[in-house]
């Protein structure tokens with residue numbers, strides 16, 4: 001995981017935040033999701049469509065996750081781009097839980113996205129699943145402004 005995540009806020013509603021971890025999302029897409037957060041509590045893009053939960057993490061962690069969520073034949077979310085409503089208790093609880101679940105990750109290369117699924121299952125925030133294409137292929141420059149006009 002990258003050192004410091006970038007937090008971008010909506011100018012229209014500063015409680016609508018995007019936490020970016022070493023990936024890029026277009027300004028247009030960021031703004032669109034900020035608007036959709038009026039109806040949803042969190043939002044995140046799917047990971048690669050051919051990489052499911054059963055392909056992620058270590059054997060032990062997959063087992064831990066399967067015991068909780070029952071079935072690993074499901075898509076993963078890319079936790080490197082997470083939109084959330086900070087004025088929403090369930091969204092805040094989800095983010096806190098995500099931190100807890102990441103500590104249970106046994107993967108050598110750092111927190112995997114099984115933690116995200118476990119946190120989803122436990123807190124059940126209203127999540128808007130975004131297309132994979134929301135993550136830009138190459139990392140570009142960090143936005144100059146941390147607030148976007150909508």
Ligand SMILES: [Zn+2]
Pocket residue numbers: 057058061105106107110111112113114115
């Ligand atoms: Zn892991």
